[in-house]
Amino acid sequence: MAGDFDVIVIGGGPGGYVAAIRAAQLGMRVACVEKRPTLGGTCLNIGCIPSKALLQSSEKFAEANHAFAAHGVKLSGVALDLPTMMARKDKVVAANTSGVDYLFRKHKIERVSGAAAFTAPGEISVDRKTTMKAKSLIIATGSESMELPGVPVDEKTILSSTGALSLGAVPKHLVVVGGGYIGLEMGSVWSRLGAEVTVVEFLDRIVPNMDGETGAALHKVLAKQGLQFRLSTKVAAAKPGKGGVTLSLEPASGGAAQELKADAVLVAIGRRPYTDGLGLEKAGVVRDNKGRVTVDKRFATNVPGIYAIGDVIAGPMLAHKASEEGVALAEILAGQHGQVNYDAIPAVIYTAPEVASVGRSEEELKAAGLAYKTGKFPFSANARARANGETEGFVKVLADAAADRVLGVHIIGPDAGTMIAECVTAMEFGASAEDIGRICHAHPTLNEAVKEAALAVGGEAIHI
């Protein structure tokens, strides 16, 4: 196979498989090496897709239990069939991963099964056997869960996100360590299915990087749903025993320890770049102090012909960020001008209500010393949200005080993840708040709350 390919991609996740497809579209001969039995990486196999399948199913269960009655729909005998829910999730995953196989066949991408390792610059081995060479090699090996000292994951009672996606029974008490994306999404799933859920967060707030007011609103709504929070608290140790785990909790700033018993513990304290066994040192590829592969604006590492994208490099660990980088890099390799606008990458937490944001938070604008104006509009004043019976949350638009250019949008509310796309588009086109406010939005839609929040920046909202 030596010299047969223009590009070899290592890793078939949303970064790698998208880079492979785009490179093939642009006429390159492409191979993708993946060590998992199925394509799609963390996202499709053990991340975005299975978690969203369970979020959807558990939300239906919660609605059947708590929301239908208010609509005049009487149900009785609502019961959880967890094996069916899990089987559906597995089916959704399989449909998505085999979809990537189809796309590879369609684009004549050579799929190579096995673990890739650099043997020299420009050369890899697969499973220490076959040697492959290409003009360009793309590292898209993703990330893995971070471990918490003293709380070793066994995927039975002490779980990573992967274990939490496949529990065979609803735990009576689930303790989630880490109040970030995974903790809140998976905590919501198991809480809706009947578990008592306690989230232990080291810092004094959940989702620390989120706009503060929006994060506080999410905390309040999740607490109302029954999730319990222990903020400014650390887990010092975990002792698995018969039928559960005993955790030792301490104040983050130090002090007396307290015991907390759990049937299961989910450790979700962040992810780190994954380069195990890749032989980066053999190729001479440099990493930063967090283990991320160092790249320039064109995704080039320090070694000519070796590039990196996705979770394994700096930036938010999000599937769509990885994919955008994959497209941009393939275009660069084809001599085009691929690029990613890191100022307009949306982020969504798929709780109920969802939280979605793009651009900067109020805290970031303050820290940067930028003068800004705020426009806010609550869903309680939106006709469609009222008709739907989902009035929790708001849209907040942050705009430059002088130029009115939109600098950030933060939404907590029904379908926020879909609604944010309008705001991303607006920011990509350099829109002002007034621009969004003057766009005609269909009535009655949830998106009218975006328009009204934009109008509110200039004090001109109509419905509040």
Ligand code: FAD
């Ligand atoms: P990955 O998807 O991790 O893919 C890397 C691939 O490389 C893996 O398949 C791995 O097996 C393979 N690989 C590694 N080393 C080698 C080697 N040496 N040889 C061959 N193959 C190798 N992001 C979102 O945007 N939205 C979400 O809703 C979302 N939900 C998530 C839920 C969970 C529970 C988790 C854990 C993550 C979630 N993410 C979500 C994050 C998202 O999964 C990642 O940002 C995304 O998968 C990164 O893509 P990637 O291509 O860089 O890496």
Ligand code: NAI
């Ligand atoms: P995270 O970074 O989102 O959250 C980790 C949380 O754990 C933070 O609040 C942090 O302060 C806290 N923490 C750190 N150390 C701790 C300790 N010792 N004790 C208690 N709390 C501690 O990481 P998470 O939730 O593991 O997710 C990893 C990444 O995966 C996310 O950052 C995101 O990039 C991606 N992801 C994206 C999703 C989405 O887009 N909807 C869903 C799930 C994951």
